[in-house]
Amino acid sequence: MEGTPNRHSWTSWSGSIRFTPxxxxxxxxxxxxxxxxxxxxxxxxxxxxxxxxxxxxxxYVTQDTLLSMEQLQGLIAADTAxxxxxxxxxxxxxxxxxxxxxxxxxxxxxxxxxxxTLAGAISTGTHGAGxxxxxxxxxxxxxxxxxxxxxxHEFHEAHHPEAMQALRVSLGTLGLFTRLTLxxxxxxxxxxxxxxxxxxxxxxxxxxxxxTHRNFQFYWYPRRDDVTIRTWDEEDRNVPDLPFGEQxxxxxxxxxxxxxxxxxxRFNELEYAIDQEDALACFQEVRDLILTKHRKDVGxxxxxxxxxxxxxxxxxxxxxxxxxxxxVHQNATLPYxxxxxxxxxxxRSYGGRPHWGKxxxxxxxxxxxxxxxxxxxxxxxxxLDPDGVFLNEHLKTLFADEQH
Amino acid sequence: MNSTDPHSxxxxxxxxGGYIPLESRGPEPKYTSRDELILLNTHADxxxxxxxxxxxxxxxxxxxxxxxxxxxxxCIRCNDLIDPEALPLxxxxxxTITADRPISVQYIQRYFGKDPxxxxxxxxxxxxx
Numbered sequence: 395m396e397g398t399p400n401r402h403s404w405t406s407w408s409g410s411i412r413f414t415p416x417x418x419x420x421x422x423x424x425x426x427x428x429x430x431x432x433x434x435x436x437x438x439x440x441x442x443x444x445x446x447x448x449x450x451x452x453x454y455v456t457q458d459t460l461l462s463m464e465q466l467q468g469l470i471a472a473d474t475a476x477x478x479x480x481x482x483x484x485x486x487x488x489x490x491x492x493x494x495x496x497x498x499x500x501x502x503x504x505x506x507x508x509x510x511t512l513a514g515a516i517s518t519g520t521h522g523a524g525x526x527x528x529x530x531x532x533x534x535x536x537x538x539x540x541x542x543x544x545x546x547h548e549f550h551e552a553h554h555p556e557a558m559q560a561l562r563v564s565l566g567t568l569g570l571f572t573r574l575t576l577x578x579x580x581x582x583x584x585x586x587x588x589x590x591x592x593x594x595x596x597x598x599x600x601x602x603x604x605x606t607h608r609n610f611q612f613y614w615y616p617r618r619d620d621v622t623i624r625t626w627d628e629e630d631r632n633v634p635d636l637p638f639g640e641q642x643x644x645x646x647x648x649x650x651x652x653x654x655x656x657x658x659x660r661f662n663e664l665e666y667a668i669d670q671e672d673a674l675a676c677f678q679e680v681r682d683l684i685l686t687k688h689r690k691d692v693g694x695x696x697x698x699x700x701x702x703x704x705x706x707x708x709x710x711x712x713x714x715x716x717x718x719x720x721x722v723h724q725n726a727t728l729p730y731x732x733x734x735x736x737x738x739x740x741x742r743s744y745g746g747r748p749h750w751g752k753x754x755x756x757x758x759x760x761x762x763x764x765x766x767x768x769x770x771x772x773x774x775x776x777x778l779d780p781d782g783v784f785l786n787e788h789l790k791t792l793f794a795d796e797q798h
Numbered sequence: 799m800n801s802t803d804p805h806s807x808x809x810x811x812x813x814x815g816g817y818i819p820l821e822s823r824g825p826e827p828k829y830t831s832r833d834e835l836i837l838l839n840t841h842a843d844x845x846x847x848x849x850x851x852x853x854x855x856x857x858x859x860x861x862x863x864x865x866x867x868x869x870x871x872x873c874i875r876c877n878d879l880i881d882p883e884a885l886p887l888x889x890x891x892x893x894t895i896t897a898d899r900p901i902s903v904q905y906i907q908r909y910f911g912k913d914p915x916x917x918x919x920x921x922x923x924x925x926x927x
Contacts, residue, residue, distance in 0.1 A: 592825075615878075692884065725883035
């Protein structure tokens with residue numbers, strides 16, 4: 395039996411998303427998953443797959459059928475020489491890192507945490523930090539999926555380059571991924587360093603920080619107007635310590651162990667990717683807004699992360715050389731809407747594109763203007779899911795309100 | 799002071815007069831207006847401290863967890879308390895402090911607004927149980 399229908403409420407990691415699907419199913423294999431899709435399609439229903447529920451957007455909300463991928467985890471195959479591996483979709487990034495280590499392989503980059511599933515993180519354009527490192531979806535070179543009518547398709551960048559550009563960041567609207575093939579690196583070690591510093595020193599060295607370090611990010615603290623800086627560099631490069639700030643932590647290890655952090659504090663977040671050349675001015679505007687208007691009620695930090703651009707149609711780095719993700723956070727127990735609305739106005743004024751897995755207010759008409767390949771994506775989506783099996787109410791406002 | 803003296807402090811404290819001004823003048827974080835909590839653990843073992851924050855118009859928030867190493871003091875800016883949530887500025891609050899072994903507590907309000915700089919030591923009240 396692929397799963398037991400059970401009706402109860404599901405809550406996102408931050409607690410801001412809560413919903414009760416008609417049924418929640420836990421398919422044990424691809425055949426079971428395919429049958430669920432066919433059944434849903436034949437009765438005109440909708441279904442969404444859930445990963446680690448770390449996203450605070452409504453991307454996985456459904457009142458109909460919710461799929462848990464918790465039984466579809468693990469490494470299927472790895473090729474150390476070719477530096478590729480095939481995973482099941484519900485594999486967490488942490489598990490992927492541990493499984494790959496046995497083959498002396500590693501992911502090129504990962505995000506702030508490693509609790510997300512591969513399918514969820516890749517499909518929402520989740521990223522790490524590093525001027526020359528694109529978001530996680532860039533590692534996806536092949537995919538096997540079940541379309542909205544229940545048919546199985548396989549795509550690979552060697553044979554379907556355009557389809558892969560659409561599939562990499564597709565929010566689960568082109569099909570349910572059942573296998574993901576990743577391009578990898580040989581296992582590598584990094585040195586992670588953390589510093590406290592003044593905002594002035596950090597911003598004065600910003601270009602150098604982005605250029606020098608494999609991975610770089612800083613957090614700005616609204617209640618102190620100072621920053622913490624994190625850098626990660628290859629262990630054998632012996633990159634010198636920063637000439638400013640106070641170093642308070644050094645950690646060495648394999649990338650899978652030192653890139654992510656433990657995150658116990660719950661929060662909601664809003665994030666947009668801004669062109670690198672505008673990022674400093676945009677950050678300063680957000681900082682001024684918080685200091686002058688929101689500091690009374692906002693204590694949690696603002697995150698600044700450079701990311702290499704890419705050619706994935708719905709990636710917020712599409713067509714860019716480098717973007718900077720600016721992320722604001724608010725404690726999960728505190729009101730966030732007025733704060734996020736104000737910050738979003740600034741981020742949008744710089745032509746920013748939202749992170750699909752975080753809070754944002756954009757609708758189809760706004761988004762179409764931001765993504766040059768928007769129409770091409772929608773055409774492929776309609777081909778693979780003609781009856782909108784994978785569209786929930788949130789995704790309809792993003793994609794379907796502007797059908798033509 | 800005898801570091802193992804069970805009388806070198808109290809396990810329960812109350813600070814009723816918390817208030818962090820919104821305004822700060824001067825380079826931050828040095829001149830950030832703030833309330834500071836100073837916790838002294840004179841014992842030979844680490845102490846685990848929990849805080850709860852009380853307000854006039856909503857239920858208390860907490861616990862906030864703080865470790866104070868053996869025979870050390872820790873200075874905490876209430877402005878920086880974040881887990882489970884940030885304290886609102888310009889809002890009266892009270893703190894209760896519970897430690898798993900006796901500690902000493904001092905509370906200082908440092909204000910760097912348009913008025914002359916002030917540093918007001920504030921009484922923290924030990925609560926015997």
